[in-house]
């Protein structure tokens with residue numbers, strides 16, 4: 341048996357673990373890579389996933405970093421079953437279509453840019469809404485706890501991961517060469533006490549445990565006070581007549597925030613003159629999917645429903661579907677709560693709301709989810725005083741709140757609690773879905789607590805499992821082609837020499853032309869200073 345790490349290796353995005361066993365090839369998750377241009381270029385390299393030779397796909401949950409490349413697989417000839425829970429299938433129905441729509445819009449925008457610059461025919465969208473719709477027709481629903489056999493020799497069982505609606509950890513028993521090997525893929529592991537969804541289940545002991553490590557280096561603080569912390573942000577901005585901006589993933593986090601606001605409304609802590617805008621068409625559709633999947637709610641939610649309450653409704657709730665409605669929020673005078681995607685502020689409508697509110701003393705920005713390295717959200721959480729939005733520097737005068745109780749991910753202590761009962765004699769632990777520092781810290785704790793040296797695989801690495809021997813095969817050169825620094829340095833030096841030569845004669849040019857060139861070089865100088873400040 342062989343397992344190839346096609347994503348979520350030393351990073352949190354692009355989850356995909358390709359398994360060769362029992363003469364079949366299948367994968368757990370097929371997520372989109374998110375990050376800088378080099379990382380996102382991996383999305384276009386369908387050959388890595390080899391869609392024509394994959395027999396089936398198991399999906400842990402609907403988040404795009406676990407499902408976003410499914411339509412690409414389908415476009416590239418994949419036509420076999422995609423297994424997931426009912427709620428995941430419902431969510432994928434709206435999320436993949438939304439993702440296809442984003443791809444189409446981006447491709448169109450790039451095309452316009454390309455034509456405007458006279459660069460000729462641009463690239464195609466990664467995939468389209470049609471590809472997404474064809475993908476959802478391949479979804480095959482599975483029940484939690486009911487083992488099934490997608491191929492002879494392969495038995496699969498889904499268990500509740502408590503992360504988002506429909507999320508699962510997946511156990512796979514492989515019967516091969518006269519023995520059975522059990523693999524456990526954690527998926528994203530939820531936090532005990534998470535809102536709306538049930539708590540994470542404890543799966544049985546496994547031979548190989550592939551576990552997420554997003555918060556491997558830290559515990560969440562003050563998880564219990566999340567509702568009060570949200571109330572504080574509301575009170576702070578309401579008193580000052582300003583807005584509370586909540587950057588949130590449309591699926592999961594938005595519904596949790598709505599649920600908390602529902603609780604605050606009941607406690608009289610949500611002022612009546614403070615409208616709540618949910619500014620994301622996807623969030624609106626996702627909330628409907630949540631309503632249709634009450635079978636996966638926890639006891640608290642059922643108690644509310646039994647009492648005849650709608651936990652996602654508020655008397656002052658306003659949904660904004662169109663871009664025009666979204667823009668009107670910014671001309672709305674007075675206090676308001678605005679829930680808008682994306683959660684890390686690297687895309688979407690929330691960037692407009694930040695531009696309008698970040699510089700306003702009295703406004704609040706409330707972070708309710710994980711903020712990846714390099715994202716504007718992370719910069720704000722770490723106390724950055726200025727943010728560049730739409731090419732313009734915006735000062736940070738708003739108050740920044742980080743509420744940990746909304747996190748969909750287990751903290752370090754909770755990850756250790758999750759893994760403890762699945763470790764038996766000879767269990768190997770493989771850490772995925774985490775940034776290097778978080779993974780290293782979790783590995784240290786796993787060694788200290790359980791005496792196990794966890795494996796931290798790199799991108800494209802293979803784990804070759806024979807009997808109870810596991811061999812690591814790295815593909816470093818292919819995974820991380822060296823960056824051509826010599827080329828960059830030579831190019832810069834050459835230009836610097838030319839510039840020095842030509843500058844000697846610049847004083848003879850017309851004054852107006854000189855001032856324009858001066859401004860141009862000042863911009864260049866500022867850009868160079870910014871780049872240099874990143875190299876210690």
Ligand SMILES: [Zn+2]
Pocket residue numbers: 401403503528
């Ligand atoms: Zn997730």
Ligand SMILES: [Zn+2]
Pocket residue numbers: 352403405406528773
């Ligand atoms: Zn994830």
